[in-house]
Amino acid sequence: MNSIDMPTGWGDRIFTALMRSLVYVLYAFLLAPLICVVIVSFNAEAVQTFPPQHWSFHWYAVAMETHSFTHGLLVSAVLALVATLIAAPAGVAAALALNRSNWKGKAWVEAIFLAPLVVPGLVAGIAILVATAALNVRDAPVRLLIGHIVIVLPYVIRTTLASLARLDPQIAEAALTLGAGRFTAFRLITLPLIKQGLTAGMLFGFILSFDDVSVSLFLSDARTVTLPLAIMSYLQYSFDPSVAAISSLLIGVTLIFIIVLERRMGVKKLFTG
Amino acid sequence: MANVTLENISRRYGATTAVEDVSLTLESGQFLTLLGPSGCGKSTTLRMIAGLLAPTTGRILLDGKDVTALGPAKRNIGMVFQSLALFPHMTAAENVAFGLNMRKVSEKERNARVKKILDVVQLGHLADRYPSQLSGGQQQRVAIARAMVIQPSILILDEPFAALDRKLREAMQVELRQITKSLGITSLFVTHDQEEALMMSDYIAVMGHSRVQQFGTPSDIYQRPANRFVADFVGMSNVLDGHIVAANKDDAFATVEALGIQFKTLHAEGRRAGAKVSVALRPEGVTVESVPVKDAAQGKVRSMTYHGHMSSYAIELDNGQLVHAREINPETQMERPRRFEVGAPVWVNWQADAVRVLER
Amino acid sequence: MLLFPAAALVFLCLLVPLFYVLVLSLNHAVTGDVALHAALTPENYVRLFSRWFYSRILVRTVWLSVLTTVLCAVFGTVLSLSLWRTAGRKRAYLILIVASPLLVSIVTRTYGWMVVLGDTGLVNAVLMHLHVISSPLHMMYTQGAVVVGLVHVFLPMMVLSVLAALDKIDPAIPEAAMSLGAGRFATFWKVIFPLAIPGLSAGITIVFSLSMSSYVTPALMGGSNAGMLTTLIYQQFVVTYNWHFGSALVMVLLATSLLVLVLLLAESSRRTRAWLTRK
Secondary structure (H helix, E strand, O other), X not given: OOOOOOOOOHHHHXXXXXXXXXXXXXXXXXXXXXXXXXXXXXXXOXXXXXXXXXXXXXXXXXXXXXXXXXXXXXXXXXXXXXXXXXXXXXXXXXXXXXXXXXXXXXXXXXXXXXXXXXXXXHHHHHHXXXXXXXXXXXXXXXXXXXXXXXXXXXXXXXXHHHHHHOOOHHHHHHHHHOOOOHHHHHHHHHHHHHHHHHHHHHHHHHHXXXXXXXXXXXXXXXXXXXXXXXXXXXXXXXXOOHHHHHHHHHHHHHHHHHHHHHHHHOHHHHHHO | OOOEEXXXXXXXXXXXXXXXXXEEEEOOOOEEEEEOOOOOOHHHHHHHHHOOOOOOEEEEEEOOEEOOOOOHHHHOEEEEOXXXXXXXXXXXXXXXXXXXXXXXXXXXXXXXXXXXXXXXXXXXXXXXXXXXXXXXXXXXXXXXXXXXXXXXXXXXXXXXXXXXXXXXXXXXXXXXXXXXXXXXXXXXXXXXXXXXXXXXXXXXXXXXXXXXXXXXXXXXXXXXXXXXXXXXXXXXXXXXXXXXEEEOOOOOOEEEEEOOEEEEEOOOOOOOOOOEEEEEXXXXXXXXXXXXXXXXXXXXXXXEEEOOOEEEEEEEEOOOOEEEEEEEOOHHHOOOOOOOOOOOEEEEEEOHXXXXXXXX | OOXXXXXXXXXXXXXXXXXXXXXXXXXXXXXXXXXXXXXXXXXXXXXXXXXXXXXXXXXXXXXXXXXXXXXXXXXXXHHHHHHXXXXXXXXXXXXXXXXXXXXXXXXXHHHHHHHHHOOOOHHHHHHHHOOOOOOOOOOOOOHHHHHHHHHHHHHHHHHHHHHHHHOOOOOXXXXXXXXXXXXXXXXXXXXXHHHHHHHHHHHHHHHHHXXXXXXXXXXXXXXXXXXXXXXXXXXXXHHOOOHHHHHHHHHHHHHHHHHHHHHHHHHHHHHHOOOXXXX
């Protein structure tokens, strides 16, 4: 929107100034905890004093050596990766079918596929726990995988669907008239064109799976613990900056991912596909 | 009704200049059009007059009062936006009533005025419809009614008819002009469509490259363009290099030569013999013959386009210059139309009073 | 059929388990027994609603969620409006800043707040340094801390949701309103706000639902005074192994979220039906 930059009455000026300060405060509010985490990670002492008296990388080293963290990192990464790789093809297929169709109940079907977004993670996690227990599946990795696939799937469907909606259907039809089979047309034509939306959905799903707590809370056990859960239980009995260190690392990696993606795709696309 | 004066208005964005040193005056009750191609600065000038944008330098006066520092609400203008900007969540009547609401007009008076203006634009029966339920032309009229009901000092319209199809556009042009004339509203109109400007305006300011290139009545602009830019814009798409052969102060006529053809013309005021000039010529003013004619330039038809009631030609002259010509297809020759084939040799001339002589 | 794999996943991994939980909640509570029985009884729900100890937790959860949602709605709208009026690269970076908390684990964010609000944390350090207070304020482990944490977590979602609705508004519309005499506030209240309602409703439903079901923030920042429904649920499933009662709690949680969703959708739809066209 073009901001109307004509000066207006006094009431308006005060209102504008107040609003602007409020906006700055809100941005500070949003960033404060994250910045503090990073600052604290360099604290040489064990206590989270503010500001840090001495700076050091010590806690990063400690974090790297804490078994629960490294194990958790591995678990989270593998889990997110596998869940995304399974959810992606299923999601793309579903998006294709939804896009192509025009049945009466289409909105309802779409809603069902996006249901995981409406059901709180906690509820989904418990539901899966109970169901798998009833089937006598007590294997934590399996339960976790199921839960995480459910997390990733709706994001892949949503962004892919949005990408497909923007695509001219006649492009794929042109490929068919030129002799390509259905799958070939999809592989060579449609897929490259929806790549951006699909990647956004996969990335978003991966990140949310990696960061997830509410679904994983009930699905992990003593031997298979995701990183966020590991951090959380660490926090329950100890409050040293190694938590800050591992968190800062995660923030850094996520930030890099996002910046790289933003460069290639633009922020808007990232969140709406 | 107000008159509007712009004094040396400029608008710059950092290193770019959108509007440079524009001055004009619009008398009360008159209809002025800012005409020009995209990017010429007309919309920016319009927005400054409306109060949506502040000029970098210069003053804007409404009825002699300096309003440069005032916002749009305080200038009492009525504006019709290019996208119409109707409030989607309000009915037509509510849209129109909005300005009156802001002015705290009493409910009784408000309803009466809204009803009246909707009747004027013939939308009385659609007052309770939402914009999404109205056709393009109907939405147009709501936008116009909304701007007029507040009895503004000036009515400002930013390419309001650009999105309409041709028939509807022509109908709206006529209607708008009738309304503004009957109410005597000072109006400011912006368009890139030359025909629209010529048809509707009392005065036209042709803008190009951020400046006013010419200010005058429609016939001034059309028949006596001041420079190459304006000439080209109003359809004088042939511009030939020429020079003045002879001119003296006592004689109103001057002899000009272009393409080896000499002709006498009235419209070469103040030029001296030997001066280099540009000869601007409409395609309609070019005569094309299939047989050699005295005082004509020879060439070949490069392309021909049939438009129904006329045909247009691109003719490549022997000296390499391209000339555009247009001819009405006479009805008597519908069966044997006199049209030139591509590649046919032709001879090209013009009538002396169809040209305009400009600075080179 | 292309839909099959995804449909199977959603159906088997989510919908069926949910149904299972529903039935479980209506079964007689026996510790450790997970099998479904045909005999249905409302005893778990009765226990929840008849004992004040449990009901109080439900009320508190709803109250804190409402508070969080309201704060997010107000602040979120302010931020969205500000973002909407910004253009270009600056806007892209600001959106990134707003959205960045979403991409960081909730554990990290909550830990961050523990650092900020803790007795030796940022706020206290600044206030003590400025000699505003002489001993640290105990801000952690209170209901207020929980709300602060929740608002921080969910504010970005509200902003993105409202912004999406604002972006659909023709930018000439506020200009038209101002040209007709509306001041900044009148333009916002009468013109922009009604058009942003779809985005605001979507944001409100998301934030409320997520607040109700949030575990980490209340658990880490709330302490014993701020026990929420989720902590209670956790106890049933992991500590006392009363899965039947826990299931009832879960169902109540789900039902509350869905109820709010439906109510808000209906209300928003009612307000916008006349003029909002769907492509």
